[in-house]
Amino acid sequence: MKNIVKQLRKQAGLRQEDLAKLLGVSRQTIIAIENDKYDPSLELAMKIAKQLGLGVEEIFFWE
Template sequence: MENNIRQLRKAKKLSQEEIAKLCKVSRQTINAIENNKYDPSLQLAFDIAKQLEVTVDELFIPSK
């Protein structure tokens, strides 16, 4: 599933390692999600959205 996580994370000036630590997952998990190789669980999507201060919708709705 395509997502905006990389762009949102970079806008917050967070590394993959930092967001992974905040969400209690590995950096590899964040990398796989950003590269559309892994779809996060609903709970993980909520955790990522919370750390990036956006809604879950904003993680996955294509930006214009």
């Protein structure tokens, strides 16, 4: 699954550490998600979407 987390995080002016803290996960988790190495759980995907102000389907997609 592909995503645009990195672009949205940067637009929001957040560092990986900042987003990780807001979501209650490690920076390594954010790195893995941004590099398409880890597909987050539905709960985490929904938290990311809420934090970044978009729907899950706008952030995560099949290519």
